Amino acid sequence: MDARLAFYGNPVGTRFLRSLASAGKVVTDSPLPAAVQELVKIRASQINGCGACTDMHTKDAAHAGESPTRLHLVAVWREATVFTEAERAALELTEQGTRIADAAGGVTDEAWARAARHFDEDQLAALVSLIAVINAYNRVNVLTRQPAGDYRPGQWG
Numbered sequence: 001m002d003a004r005l006a007f008y009g010n011p012v013g014t015r016f017l018r019s020l021a022s023a024g025k026v027v028t029d030s031p032l033p034a035a036v037q038e039l040v041k042i043r044a045s046q047i048n049g050c051g052a053c054t055d056m057h058t059k060d061a062a063h064a065g066e067s068p069t070r071l072h073l074v075a076v077w078r079e080a081t082v083f084t085e086a087e088r089a090a091l092e093l094t095e096q097g098t099r100i101a102d103a104a105g106g107v108t109d110e111a112w113a114r115a116a117r118h119f120d121e122d123q124l125a126a127l128v129s130l131i132a133v134i135n136a137y138n139r140v141n142v143l144t145r146q147p148a149g150d151y152r153p154g155q156w157g
Contacts, residue, residue, distance in 0.1 A: 005144045017140075024133045030126035032119070038066060039087055040094045040127070041134045042074045047098045048138035051148030056156070063153035086118035090127060097131040 007013035027037065038061040045053035058071050073080035077091045093115045096107040119127060140146075 001145060001147045003144050003146050007140060007144045007146070013140075020133060020136055023129065027126045027130045027133060030122060030129075032123045032126035032130065033086075034064065035061075035066065036087055036090045036127075037130060038064065039070075039074060039077075039083075040090055040130050042071070043077070043091050043094045044098045044131060044134045045138055046075050047095065048135065048142060050138035050141045052141040052146040052151070053134065053138055055148040056151045059151055059153050089114040089118050093127060094131055097128070098135055 005013075008017065038057055041057040042054060042061065045057060061071060062068070067082075070080075070082050073082055074091075077083055077088060083091065089111075092111045093107065096103070096111050100106050115127065116124060
């Protein structure tokens with residue numbers, strides 16, 4: 001598969017991605033646990049059908065020590081017993097925040113309350129920011145049909 005647009009080499013695309021990367025760095029440097037960050041990126045990317053981001057974040061998570069079992073079960077986290085309650089709350093918030101158009105009510109108060117039980121305000125701010133950032137990356141990659149499969153851990157930074 002070939003990309004529709006060389007977005008990553010385009011001057012406008014490059015400036016946009018630099019800004020998006022800066023926003024992402026705020027989250028990376030936040031107190032939100034790294035494992036939660038990768039799970040959120042993987043789940044949003046799966047929902048959005050973003051092969052490039054799913055490839056990247058599953059490989060980065062594996063490289064960081066995430067178990068193959070947990071990586072294989074992210075898509076079915078509700079039925080899996082391998083995630084903590086905090087991770088499950090983050091995954092639920094990710095799904096609802098990614099699928100905003102699918103539900104008239106958006107993110108439920110119950111999903112927010114579950115996340116708020118496990119994360120402090122700084123972590124919640126980072127979680128919300130991360131959901132927004134990964135959804136932006138997903139949309140760029142899906143719109144431009146970025147290919148997946150060749151990513152190497154650490155390739156983009």
